[in-house]
Amino acid sequence: MQITESSIKTRAEEWLTPTFDTTTQEEIQNLLKNNPEELKESFYKDLEFGTGGMRGIMGPGTNRINKYTLGKSTQGLSNYLLKQFSSVQPKAVIAYDCRNNSDTLAQTVADVFSANGIKVYLFSSLRPTPELSFAVKELGCHCGIVLTASHNPPEYNGYKVYWEDGGQLVPPQDNEIITEINGLKYADIKFEANAELIQKIDTEIDTVFIEQSVQHGSFAATQEAKDNTTIVFTSLHGTSITAVPETLSKAGYKNVHIVKEQEKPDGNFPTVKSPNPEEPEALTMAMELAKKVNADIVIGTDPDCDRLGIAVRNHDNELQLLNGNQTMIVMTWFLLEHYKNKVGIKGNEFIASTIVSTPMMKNMAEAYGVEYKEVLTGFKWIAKLIKDFPEQKFIGGGEESFGFMVGDFVRDKDAVTSTLLACEIVAFAKAKGSSFYNTLLELYAKHGFYKENLVSLVKKGMDGAAEIKQIMIDLRNNPPKLINEEKVVLIEDYQTSKVKNIQDATEHTIDIPKSNVLIFYTEAGSKIAARPSGTEPKIKFYISVQEHLDTVSNFSIVHQQLEDRIGAIKKDLKLT
Numbered sequence: 001m002q003i004t005e006s007s008i009k010t011r012a013e014e015w016l017t018p019t020f021d022t023t024t025q026e027e028i029q030n031l032l033k034n035n036p037e038e039l040k041e042s043f044y045k046d047l048e049f050g051t052g053g054m055r056g057i058m059g060p061g062t063n064r065i066n067k068y069t070l071g072k073s074t075q076g077l078s079n080y081l082l083k084q085f086s087s088v089q090p091k092a093v094i095a096y097d098c099r100n101n102s103d104t105l106a107q108t109v110a111d112v113f114s115a116n117g118i119k120v121y122l123f124s125s126l127r128p129t130p131e132l133s134f135a136v137k138e139l140g141c142h143c144g145i146v147l148t149a150s151h152n153p154p155e156y157n158g159y160k161v162y163w164e165d166g167g168q169l170v171p172p173q174d175n176e177i178i179t180e181i182n183g184l185k186y187a188d189i190k191f192e193a194n195a196e197l198i199q200k201i202d203t204e205i206d207t208v209f210i211e212q213s214v215q216h217g218s219f220a221a222t223q224e225a226k227d228n229t230t231i232v233f234t235s236l237h238g239t240s241i242t243a244v245p246e247t248l249s250k251a252g253y254k255n256v257h258i259v260k261e262q263e264k265p266d267g268n269f270p271t272v273k274s275p276n277p278e279e280p281e282a283l284t285m286a287m288e289l290a291k292k293v294n295a296d297i298v299i300g301t302d303p304d305c306d307r308l309g310i311a312v313r314n315h316d317n318e319l320q321l322l323n324g325n326q327t328m329i330v331m332t333w334f335l336l337e338h339y340k341n342k343v344g345i346k347g348n349e350f351i352a353s354t355i356v357s358t359p360m361m362k363n364m365a366e367a368y369g370v371e372y373k374e375v376l377t378g379f380k381w382i383a384k385l386i387k388d389f390p391e392q393k394f395i396g397g398g399e400e401s402f403g404f405m406v407g408d409f410v411r412d413k414d415a416v417t418s419t420l421l422a423c424e425i426v427a428f429a430k431a432k433g434s435s436f437y438n439t440l441l442e443l444y445a446k447h448g449f450y451k452e453n454l455v456s457l458v459k460k461g462m463d464g465a466a467e468i469k470q471i472m473i474d475l476r477n478n479p480p481k482l483i484n485e486e487k488v489v490l491i492e493d494y495q496t497s498k499v500k501n502i503q504d505a506t507e508h509t510i511d512i513p514k515s516n517v518l519i520f521y522t523e524a525g526s527k528i529a530a531r532p533s534g535t536e537p538k539i540k541f542y543i544s545v546q547e548h549l550d551t552v553s554n555f556s557i558v559h560q561q562l563e564d565r566i567g568a569i570k571k572d573l574k575l576t
């Protein structure tokens with residue numbers, strides 16, 4: 001579609017009709033008169049489903065999160081549910097996070113479902129996303145929704161959609177539902193609730209969820225080890241406050257210090273610039289408290305409590321924030337060790353990660369004799385593996401981005417159970433005179449020392465999106481031959497599903513769904529991936545370099561070499 005001033009105006013004028021309430025109409029009038037830039041941003045496209053559902057800035061317009069865009073999606077979803085499960089009354093469960101408007105938008109979604117004859121379980125107040133994933137299966141629902149924009153800035157909100165297995169929408173349902181939604185007009189949305197079909201839920205699910213979380217996240221650390229573990233936890237004004245402290249307490253952890261200034265849920269996130277534990281500033285208050293109480297571990301979760309940031313004591317006894325790859329490696333190792341000792345590896349087990357994550361997972365899988373499966377970015381793809389390979393045993397999985405999935409009882413990343421798991425690892429290691437951090441270094445020595453770095457370039461709005469598109473086109477048309485003087489030997493293009501071996505000029509096909517991702521491998525073993533984010537206006541560059549580490553005592557020297565190499569790669573690619 002050609003975007004012109006007049007096509008945007010035509011799209012906006014539909015929102016002046018009686019299908020839309022008077023407040024919305026007034027807001028659109030105002031944009032038409034006074035704010036052409038905002039009008040363009042609000043209407044130049046329809047909001048789309050991305051890596052983790054649909055996300056956008058709140059406000060009126062087709063490219064914004066509001067009761068009409070979410071209403072239309074829910075109407076499409078309702079039509080699809082009624083067709084797919086025609087012999088039963090479909091059931092949906094809805095949760096929401098701490099964000100502004102999440103509660104009222106959740107009510108709208110409940111209203112629309114019920115107006116279509118769908119039975120709805122609606123959490124009576126905010127809950128973590130992993131609890132919703134759990135509730136879908138627990139209540140035998142066909143679908144689940146969380147109103148959240150995860151870790152995005154406060155002006156955002158969104159809509160994560162779960163299917164009957166408890167995982168987020170994946171093919172074939174995703175495209176079929178999108179087709180259904182695209183075929184609708186706003187006037188088709190049924191907003192008139194059937195209150196009889198909406199049932200409030202709370203403690204009955206909380207109790208089982210927390211029980212299961214304690215069970216899946218506990219690995220029999222002794223009470224003494226637990227008592228010797230000092231934890232600082234912050235919910236960053238989000239939903240984790242409803243589940244994490246109780247889970248830790250039920251698992252026997254007593255030295256848990258909660259950042260009081262951040263425990264109250266608040267959609268404005270008043271004490272942080274961004275509620276994303278991936279950004280070190282988000283954990284500033286928690287780090288300060290950790291110094292006071294001499295904590296072993298600091299954990300912070302994002303607003304919907306699926307991702308967690310972990311800082312642990314390094315060799316200089318300083319608290320160091322780990323990245324997603326690092327926590328994934330240690331957590332997966334811990335699960336594998338326990339599984340090996342308790343159950344025994346039979347060979348049908350698998351661990352999983354994504355194409356932009358550390359190659360170290362593959363090495364570790366080989367060492368343990370389990371399978372390593374690799375998918376596109378997004379935990380929904382990891383959850384799909386569990387559904388697609390029911391005869392295999394999923395041990396755990398993660399990715400470059402923060403967050404981890406412990407076993408299969410929750411089908412998304414789960415910061416409740418992962419918080420407990422992280423504490424167990426610290427408790428175990430400390431009891432043995434080691435640490436979480438030291439475990440990581442030992443794993444580097446065993447499975448290869450990989451260092452990763454992520455560069456995200458923020459490019460907002462319609463122009464930003466065009467710029468991101470162009471960067472990917474340029475990289476495709478003129479792929480680098482050398483990166484930091486390392487010869488590029490292999491290029492994977494997930495959009496064309498082609499792998500090009502530069503050295504012998506051969507090509508083969510990639511057997512996973514298409515996605516706009518390019519990965520360059522160099523002769524020195526570096527891996528550089530480029531992909532537009534599917535949740536935020538960003539393009540991401542994932543850099544991974546590696547070296548052999550013969551002994552942990554050489555860590556600092558090799559670490560410096562890797563750090564320098566990453567610096568040089570960034571400079572060469574003009575990412576600094």
Ligand SMILES: O=P([O-])(O)O[C@H]1O[C@H](COP(=O)(O)O)[C@@H](O)[C@H](O)[C@H]1O
Nearest residue numbers: 051052150378379401533534535536
């Ligand atoms: O944002 P969340 O916590 O719901 O998480 C979702 O989005 C993240 C960022 O995706 P992108 O790189 O496309 O922005 C993904 O890493 C994650 O697997 C997905 O579940």
Ligand SMILES: [Mg+2]
Nearest residue numbers: 150151302306
């Ligand atoms: Mg999240």
